[in-house]
Each structure stands twice: as C-alpha cells, then as structure tokens.
Amino acid sequence: MFFSELAKYMERLELTTSRMQLIAILASLFKKTSSDEIDKVIYLIQGRLWPEWFGEEELGLGEKLIIKAISLASNTSEYVVEQTYKKYGDLGKAAEVLKQKGRSSVGLVQYMQTAKGGLTVSYVYSSLVKIAKLSGEGSRDMKIKILAGLLRDASPIEARYIVRLIDGNLRLGVGDATIMDALALAFTGSEASRSVIERAYNIRADLGNVAKTLATKGLDALKKIEPEVGIPVRPMLAERLDNAREILEKTGGVCLVEFKYDGERVQIHKKGSRVILYSRRLENITHQYPDVVEMCIKHLKADSIIVEGEVIAVDPETYEFRPFQELMHRKRKHNIEEIIKEYPVVVRLFDLLYVDGIDATTLILPERRKLLEKHVDQVQEFSIAEYEIVDNEEDIDKFFMKAIESGCEGIVAKAIHKESIYQAGARGWLWIKYKRDYKSEMIDSVDLTVVGAFYGRGRRAGKFGTVLLAAYDPENDVFKTVCKVGTGFTDQDLVELNNKLSKLISRQKPARVVAEIEPDVWVVPELVMEVIGAEITLSPVHTCCKGMVKKDAGLSIRFPRFIRWRPDKRPEDSTTEKEIYDMYLKQLRKVESVQHEER
Numbered sequence: 001m002f003f004s005e006l007a008k009y010m011e012r013l014e015l016t017t018s019r020m021q022l023i024a025i026l027a028s029l030f031k032k033t034s035s036d037e038i039d040k041v042i043y044l045i046q047g048r049l050w051p052e053w054f055g056e057e058e059l060g061l062g063e064k065l066i067i068k069a070i071s072l073a074s075n076t077s078e079y080v081v082e083q084t085y086k087k088y089g090d091l092g093k094a095a096e097v098l099k100q101k102g103r104s105s106v107g108l109v110q111y112m113q114t115a116k117g118g119l120t121v122s123y124v125y126s127s128l129v130k131i132a133k134l135s136g137e138g139s140r141d142m143k144i145k146i147l148a149g150l151l152r153d154a155s156p157i158e159a160r161y162i163v164r165l166i167d168g169n170l171r172l173g174v175g176d177a178t179i180m181d182a183l184a185l186a187f188t189g190s191e192a193s194r195s196v197i198e199r200a201y202n203i204r205a206d207l208g209n210v211a212k213t214l215a216t217k218g219l220d221a222l223k224k225i226e227p228e229v230g231i232p233v234r235p236m237l238a239e240r241l242d243n244a245r246e247i248l249e250k251t252g253g254v255c256l257v258e259f260k261y262d263g264e265r266v267q268i269h270k271k272g273s274r275v276i277l278y279s280r281r282l283e284n285i286t287h288q289y290p291d292v293v294e295m296c297i298k299h300l301k302a303d304s305i306i307v308e309g310e311v312i313a314v315d316p317e318t319y320e321f322r323p324f325q326e327l328m329h330r331k332r333k334h335n336i337e338e339i340i341k342e343y344p345v346v347v348r349l350f351d352l353l354y355v356d357g358i359d360a361t362t363l364i365l366p367e368r369r370k371l372l373e374k375h376v377d378q379v380q381e382f383s384i385a386e387y388e389i390v391d392n393e394e395d396i397d398k399f400f401m402k403a404i405e406s407g408c409e410g411i412v413a414k415a416i417h418k419e420s421i422y423q424a425g426a427r428g429w430l431w432i433k434y435k436r437d438y439k440s441e442m443i444d445s446v447d448l449t450v451v452g453a454f455y456g457r458g459r460r461a462g463k464f465g466t467v468l469l470a471a472y473d474p475e476n477d478v479f480k481t482v483c484k485v486g487t488g489f490t491d492q493d494l495v496e497l498n499n500k501l502s503k504l505i506s507r508q509k510p511a512r513v514v515a516e517i518e519p520d521v522w523v524v525p526e527l528v529m530e531v532i533g534a535e536i537t538l539s540p541v542h543t544c545c546k547g548m549v550k551k552d553a554g555l556s557i558r559f560p561r562f563i564r565w566r567p568d569k570r571p572e573d574s575t576t577e578k579e580i581y582d583m584y585l586k587q588l589r590k591v592e593s594v595q596h597e598e599r
Contacts, residue, residue, distance in 0.1 A: 022173065030186035039212040065144055173510070204231050237428075257399050261348055268305075295382040304354070306352070312345060447573065447575050449472065454519055469531065487559075504523050507521075
C-alpha cells in the first residue's frame with residue numbers, strides 16, 4: 001500500500017466525529033491492507049511503531065530537530081518553518097503547507113518525478129524504525145537526515161502525517177476499542193466476533209499482532225491464543241463498594257479478602273533466569289527493580305511463569321510499609337544501587353496467570369491461588385498477599401481494619417465461585433475494592449485524565465494552575481469532563497504539572513474529548529491523576545453522565561482536590577463514566593436514608 005492512501009484515510013478519520021463512521025472508515029482501510037502490512041498500519045494508526053510494552057525507544061524527536069528536517073526537505077529557512085508553525089499551531093500542517101508551496105514552485109511534473117513512484121507504508125514504517133533506534137554519536141544528524149529524506153519524497157498530505165507521527169500528535173481520535181470494532185467488521189463482517197478479538201488483545205497486548213493473526217489465520221486462531229512469557233497480559237480490574245454487606249451480595253455470600261497495598265502493581269514474567277517486570281499500564285519497568293528481579297529468580301519455583309503482585313516501599317529499618325510516592329525514586333536511571341538501599345521494597349503476590357504450559361486465566365481463583373502457593377517460596381521480602389476467606393460482614397470489617405492498621409489502602413474482595421476466572425482487561429464484580437474513608441461525602445477517590453488546562457492568577461500567573469479532568473467512557477472510547485481541579489497542589493506539584501503539560505498541549509480539542517467547557521489550552525489525553533471531592537453533583541456544563549440523571553445535565557465533582565499523579569495508569573484505566581454514575585446513586589441513597597431516619 002502506498003503511504004499516500006493511508007494518509008488520505010488518516011485525514012478522513014481526523015475530520016470525522018461519529019464513532020460509527022470512524023469504525024466504517026477503519027474497516028474499509030483494513031480490507032484494502034495486505035496481511036504483510038496490517039500490523040504496521042495498526043501501529044501507525046495508534047501513533048506508534050510497536051506495542052507500548054516493547055521497551056524500545058519511541059518515535060519522539062524534539063521540536064527543533066523536526067523544524068530542521070522540514071527546513072531541509074522544503075528548501076526553506078528554519079525561521080520560515082517556525083513562523084508557519086506558529087501560524088497553524090501544528091508542525092504537521094506546517095510541513096504540508098511548505099511542501100505545497102514547494103510543489104507549486106517546481107511544477108507538478110518535476111515534483112512527481114522527485115516522488116520516486118511514491119512512498120509505501122512499509123518504507124515509511126522502516127524509516128521511522130531506523131529513526132527510533134538510532135543512538136550514540138552522530139545519531140542526531142542521522143535522524144534529521146532520514147526524516148528530511150522522507151519529507152523530501154513525500155506529498156504534502158504525506159508530510160503532514162509523517163511529521164505528526166514523529167511529533168507524537170496524530171489527532172485521529174481513534175482508540176483501541178474503535179480499532180477492534182473495525183477489525184471485527186473488516187475480517188468477519190459481524191460485531192459478534194468483537195469479543196474474541198478483545199480477549200485475544202487482552203491476553204496478548206499487541207493489537208498489531210492480533211490483527212495480523214486474524215488476517216492470516218482467521219478467527220479460530222485468535223480463540224486459541226494463550227498467555228506467553230514476555231508478552232504482558234492486560235490486567236484484570238476491580239469495581240468499588242463502601243460496605244461489607246454489598247460485597248457479600250456481589251460475591252455470592254463468601255469471598256477471599258486480601259490487603260490492598262499502597263504500591264505499584266507489577267506483572268512478573270520469568271523464563272529460566274530471565275525476568276521482565278511490567279507496570280499496570282504494561283510498560284517495561286525491569287530496570288527500576290533489579291532487587292525484585294533477584295527475588296523472582298530465587299523464589300519463583302517454575303521455569304516459565306507469569307504472576308501478578310504489588311511492589312511496596314518499606315522503611316529500611318522497621319520494614320513498615322511506606323506510601324506509593326516513595327517508589328518514584330526508583331524511576332531514576334543512575335545510582336540505582338544507592339536508591340535500592342535508601343528505598344528498599346518488598347513484593348506481595350496476588351495472582352498467577354500462567355505456569356509451565358498451563359493457561360491459568362481460564363481457571364477459577366481458588367485453583368489459581370493453589371498454583372500460586374505451590375510455585376512461590378515465601379520469605380519476608382517476597383510472599384503472597386495477606387488474605388482470608390470470609391462469609392460474614394463482621395469478618396470483612398475486621399480484616400479491613402487490620403489492613404488499615406498495617407499501612408494499606410484497604411482491601412480487595414474477590415469472588416471464589418465457579419465463574420471466578422481471570423478476566424484480563426475487564427472491570428467487573430469478581431474483584432471489589434473496599435478502601436478507607438477519606439473523610440468525605442464521596443465514597444472513594446477517583447482517577448481522572450487531564451484534557452485541558454487554565455492559566456493561574458496571582459502567584460500562578462503565566463503558569464497553569466488548574467486542570468480540566470475527564471472520566472473515561474469505554475463504550476464510545478471517549479473522555480467526558482467531570483471537574484476542574486486547582487487545589488491540593490504544592491509548589492513542587494505545580495512545577496511538575498507545568499512540565500508535564502508543556503509536552504501535551506494541543507491547539508485544538510482532541511478528537512476523543514467530549515467537552516462543553518473551553519479551557520485556555522487543550523491537553524492530549526495522556527496524564528492520569530487521583531482526586532477526591534466533597535460530593536458528586538448535577539452539572540449544566542460537564543459532559544460526564546450527560547442526560548443519565550437529568551435531561552441536559554451531567555455530573556460533576558464538587559470541591560475536588562489533587563491527591564497524586566498516577567503514572568501507573570493509562571488514560572483508559574481512568575475511573576469510568578459508569579463508576580461516577582454508580583457513586584452518585586450510592587451517595588443519593590445515603591442522603592435519602594439519613595433524611596428518612598431524621599423523619
């Protein structure tokens with residue numbers, strides 16, 4: 001496939017707001033794509049070169065280097081490129097405009113001759129891979145040279161999307177859920193196969209590979225996919241409740257309750273002496289925890305195994321649990337040996353997904369727990385999460401208090417009935433979070449995605465002091481606004497906030513954002529933060545749950561306050577619109593109950 005055809009499809013996606021139309025456009029594209037290139041097309045539509053967990057360098061080149069490459073490719077000065085960029089607020093559009101002017105000046109025939117018959121998707125992809133993998137002395141100049149060469153041979157529309165891919169700002173408004181819908185339509189002609197595709201993606205978090213398997217081997221091959229050591233499984237997620245009675249009702253009267261540690265969730269893959277650690281959002285974080293790698297080699301008694309657990313910071317003297325923020329020191333790439341001594345960690349495992357040829361995701365929790373206990377040599381720093389089997393409210397509350405006293409966030413209640421399999425990538429009532437009360441009318445804190453920002457006043461003048469936050473709507477693969485947050489930030493938090501936002505500012509509303517509020521700047525949905533508020537109220541301006549409670553009204557969080565960043569979560573892991581709705585209903589029932597008692 002010529003890249004020009006892919007670029008035209010990208011333009012159609014960019015101009016489309018209807019999700020059904022997005023699915024139809026993508027399905028049409030996938031039908032035209034050869035099986036040799038389908039994985040590459042998927043990755044490029046996602047704005048990357050490979051799955052996030054792959055561990056290689058990504059596309060990103062600095063703004064100045066991209067400007068230099070555009071300058072070389074269009075035979076214009078860097079000053080002209082910068083001015084064009086300022087005019088359009090988009091480096092891709094600047095490249096397109098300058099290429100268009102260049103074509104006019106050299107004439108159409110001469111321009112077509114320089115295109116060398118047209119760029120193919122495979123050629124553009126391999127060139128971008130070269131740019132991403134170049135490192136060391138002279139790599140900077142070579143990156144510029146390769147990009148300039150690509151842009152020189154590209155048509156104006158191709159230049160727009162090549163630059164946007166490099167800049168990390170594709171603006172297509174397409175998420176993984178939409179791509180899976182389109183794959184089902186393109187290769188099976190039916191939405192019925194969507195669940196098969198989604199399960200395959202949840203077990204093998206590589207949408208390009210799933211698409212290629214579907215295109216070359218068919219749907220039956222996807223049904224047979226099992227976990228594989230080295231390829232992360234998308235994590236199972238939990239719902240939330242605030243009382244023991246409802247937990248027992250949801251889990252069938254008996255459940256396993258375990259400590260909910262204030263640590264970093266990890267998925268551990270071990271094959272022989274090779275160990276890989278993946279974060280909750282499937283990033284390779286092995287380099288942060290060389291001590292955990294050693295623990296895994298010593299204490300996991302299997303040749304090939306995938307387990308899940310929490311890495312928790314502990315006090316180096318007392319071994320008491322420390323808060324999640326302490327683990328941020330582990331993100332440093334230098335002096336890691338000193339960091340290990342200063343910020344030691346322990347591991348608490350809570351599930352097993354695969355061991356020596358057994359796909360444990362199809363087994364119920366009691367069977368998975370037996371396998372976990374069989375294959376873990378438990379010691380103080382590396383053991384199974386503390387748990388109990390309970391069948392009454394009193395024991396749940398006792399265990400909850402024990403968890404709080406031990407420095408945990410709360411507990412997780414897990415169903416152990418005949419349907420308690422591992423639901424990769426899914427959120428359901430098989431797992432239920434029961435967390436401590438934050439002295440607030442809200443049941444719990446929520447994790448929301450930053451989609452916009454506002455400049456501050458007074459001491460914050462000229463800098464961002466407030467952010468617009470959104471919940472995730474998985475059904476439509478979009479983010480819907482729920483509140484603005486400007487409190488809870490320390491001075492250091494504000495510095496970090498501005499540094500993080502500077503790389504994600506968008507001159508136009510991102511396609512996946514549904515908002516009626518206009519912030520000072522839009523922000524590409526990438527950053528997740530945890531917030532807490534006084535209560536959830538009806539809102540005439542926010543789009544979360546719009547029309548679900550009252551016509552022309554959404555739901556908003558009143559008096560929200562920043563708690564912490566959640567770098568371990570993807571935007572799609574944010575609190576969902578449905579969760580916000582359920583929290584509102586619970587809050588409403590509490591108020592009605594109190595009013596009834598007062599009467």
